[in-house]
Amino acid sequence: MKAIYKGIAGALIGFVIGAGGLSLIRILIGLEPWELETGIVVGYLFALCGWLLGVGVWDYWGRGWFGLPLRKYKLTGWRRYFSFDTDHKVIGIQYLFTFLLMMLVAGIFAMFMRTELMDPGRGIMDPKTYNKLMSLHGMFMIAVAITIISGPFGNYIVPLMIGADDMAFPRLNALSYWLTPAVPILLLTSLAFQGWNSGWTGYAPLSVTNETGQVFYNLAFMTLGLSSIVGAVNFLTTVITMRAPGMTWGRLPIFVWSILSTAILSLLATNFVFMVMLMVILDRISGMGFFNPDIGGNPILYQHLFWFYSHPAVYVMAIPGLGITLEVITHFSRKPLFAYRWAVAGFLGIVIMSFTVWAHHMFTSGMPENPLPFMVSTELISIPTGFVFLAALGTIWLGKLWLKTPMLFGLAVIFNFLIGGITGIFLADIPIDLQLQDTFWVVAHFHYTIVGTQIFGLMAAIYYWFPKLTGRMYNERLGKLHFWVMFISFNTTFSPMFWLGINSMNRRVAQYLPEFSMVNTWVTISAFVMGSSFLIFLYNMIYSWIRGSKAGANPWNARTLEWQTSSPPPAHNFATPPEIIGHPYDYGLPGSSHAFFPISGSSGNKQVKD
Amino acid sequence: MTTNTLHSSRFSQLYINRLGLWLFILSESVIFVALLFTRFYLLGVERAPEINQTIGLIITGLLLVSSLTAYRAEVHIAQGNRKAFMNNILATILLGIVFLIGVGIEWSEAFDHFPPGTLFGTVFFTMTGMHAFHVLTGLLLLGLLYLRGTQGAYSKNDYWGAEATIKYWHFVDIVWVFFYPALYLLS
Amino acid sequence: MRRDVIYGGLLWLVLTVICYSLISEFTLFPLTAAHEAETIDESFLFLIQLAIPVFTFVVSVLLYSIFRFRRTGEKSEDGLHIISNKPVTWMWLLITSGLAIYMIIDPGLTGFKKLTANKNVDLVVQVEARKWSWSFTYPQQGITLKDADELILPVNQRILFEISSVDIIHSFWIPAFRMKIDAVPGQLTFMRVTPNIIGSFEDDINLRVQCAELCGTGHSRMRVDLRILTLQEFETWIIEQTTSTD
């Protein structure tokens, strides 16, 4: 906890230095000493640096820049999780808890939204409050979706899967985690400054002209982007350089491939959104006019830059979910991953093509550019996406399906992503999009792809790796109950929204025509059931973590490397460094093995039990 | 960047660090790609005729020379010649500072012709500002490098800190290679 | 194995037939009030028909596998060691690419062409969006309705909307026309449409102008009614307007 106190102190000092210094400069050049938004932006910049330095960057890292000896703290037990710890397993758990908490909070926002939408007129809040709540829900969930698989499981599992003892840059890894708490804090602080009402997309010029709370959204998005860039550099370097001997590209588990693809996307796209957020801030605080039509600026520019990041970001969310799904489906079908190369090509194909489709969000934006190339590329991206279905279906066909909770979630992802994908085709078709854009069809579509793919994938991951993370087994009965409640209520919540979309209910509205009230009431009730299913999940996790039965090293009898070490893994992951001698998914091939652990100093090879 | 010891990697720590740095630079260059895109999207190939060509050419030259001194510093430290290394770093820092002063003069002139409230001003100040910010961070890093140098850090076998800083400095130069024609020369 | 393929195929067939009969049973789309809307609904229906076999294929593989290939009991047993299957993967690539390209060409490019082909215009209506109301101007008739509560259009006339905004981005959407386009400050956007029925908001809720782009507090109520009149009625209305403003 000491690290966090120091971080908070650092943030406060940083803010005072930043905002105070700014005031001083303003006085010197003869301006008013204080201007709210400039003060917030500059103060925040310094506060963020102060927070990072205080929380551990200075002790573990910064002192070295000045030639001072580093300070390392030897913490044990729960205290490690509140410190600048560089162990990738600790960072994974930190990510998991932070973002599950964020998801919970954003889910509560969603419950409030649905309560308001029970009623076609004014329900529990006025439209202004609704817009802010909707924006908060959106941005919280976007932050969650971008991070919640690659953060926790990318960090915890990827080094284990490739046989490394840690990430390539452990301190950068800790840095990328400790940037993230700033995101929810900023977003919630915005409420003290009238919040912001432009949704998670923050379209200019609305975002240039609205209340001060908007600046917090921009800063939060920039901070999140910074964190994911640092994470992406780390993941790429780790996977490229830290693979165990014999772990060729062709033997890389599919989940590692999905994280790698995600990292490429984050690396190459994120700074677009960083820049566009900065442009909005500059427009607001310094009188610049990127999006101001009066001086020749162009609001469409915002959408180009924004979607050039945010469409790839959709795959940043979806690909790790699909990676987990393929991973889980393979292990629980007891059969090799069907068409492994095609699945990898699918991921990489999505990565490359996702940079060509951004303007399909802008078919109705009145952009002067020709929309047809974007329609073509968007429809074509369904081909690499189809490879993922090919791999999944080919794997379960003729398998020996072991229908445990992770497997159920994995299969549900296939179903949900199928609906999400097919309904996306309609949106990619320009004539149909003219009708469906900005309606509830879009809401249903992206909830099917993000929640249905990523959050269901997350659940599969949590149940699948729970024994590895905790050393204990979750309660299977409760897990299945959670699955069925969540799966059914998820579908009854979001599938009626397709009907609403076709029948012209537009999105982001607090009040709507009374003709839609019956369906909306139904959706709200389903949403509450879906929300409550997470209570089962939380109870199961907490209870099993404390009281669950011991799981052993490899309860699923899986072949990948993370299961070949104890649960939870020791400090450096493997007692002896592994060597890879076979494919990770060779189920049903007698005598095959994925890895063995040579004992240093002896010539004998210890065969891993398979 | 980091100096932890790894026993499971088949690559040297130096190689890992280099790869990480290159990836970071790749990612950072996206900021400038976005700015160039903005410049062409909003303005086409137009530019303000009032822009001061003399200052533009001078600061371009300064940055170019600073890249040479940075390069020389790296060669010298790779040979273990610390004195020459330090002198070249110092020269780089001075050139960088003069560059920033040049940008400052350019800004004060630009305020009269195309303030941030005009379209070209918006683009000009953001592009040069973003670049100057990177020059500033580069200068801070070079300052740290110099400080560590006086403390006796870096030898011909261990000069990753110097190499990384110098690579970053070259990257800042590359950005200007693209920004200079985009702001001053296009028509 | 062959039996599995046959049974799975049968399941696919049954599910597909069920889905087709379901969509033919129900009215899928709300009221259309323009030629263009019919084109869009046709594309929509066509894509649904294309999507159904894809959907039922995946679902039937999932369902069949879950029931046929599930492991019973706790005994651990591995499946067959099938790494890949060249004919299947290449067939998959061929079929999915074929479908994608077909979709691009048929409802995509052809539909887009149908919508944009006819450039004739009988009537120009200038639409100005602001927070949170719509103003309509009929430049040929010299009528301006500021902060209007109704948009009046004649039937069977090709109308060109010239849309602009004075503050932030709004979106001009008439659900019964199935079309929307953003109102962007600083530029004009266009929408061409030919209404083909007579009616008003009281008859059907899809006859309305709705803002579809989030624009702040009043966004959800930024809506005016649409009334489509016969040409004679429209001309009478025009005369009424011009005389009342004089």
Added chain:
Amino acid sequence: MNKPSDKKARMRIGWVTFIALGVLTIVEFFISLYIRPSTPYLIVTAVIKGWLIISYFMHIAQVWRRDKDSK
């Protein structure tokens, strides 16, 4: 790698690159003065300059020359 002759060669690379960059900058300047439209030529010179810096000042080749140090 640390032989004195090696040092001379590396210094020469630095100078040659520097002079090439300088010449290209002058060329750019004159292109902007005399050639309309200048954009395509300027893109070419900028790309050449960027490539020179990346390959000779920053040694990008090190990234794909995976020299494992013998420790």
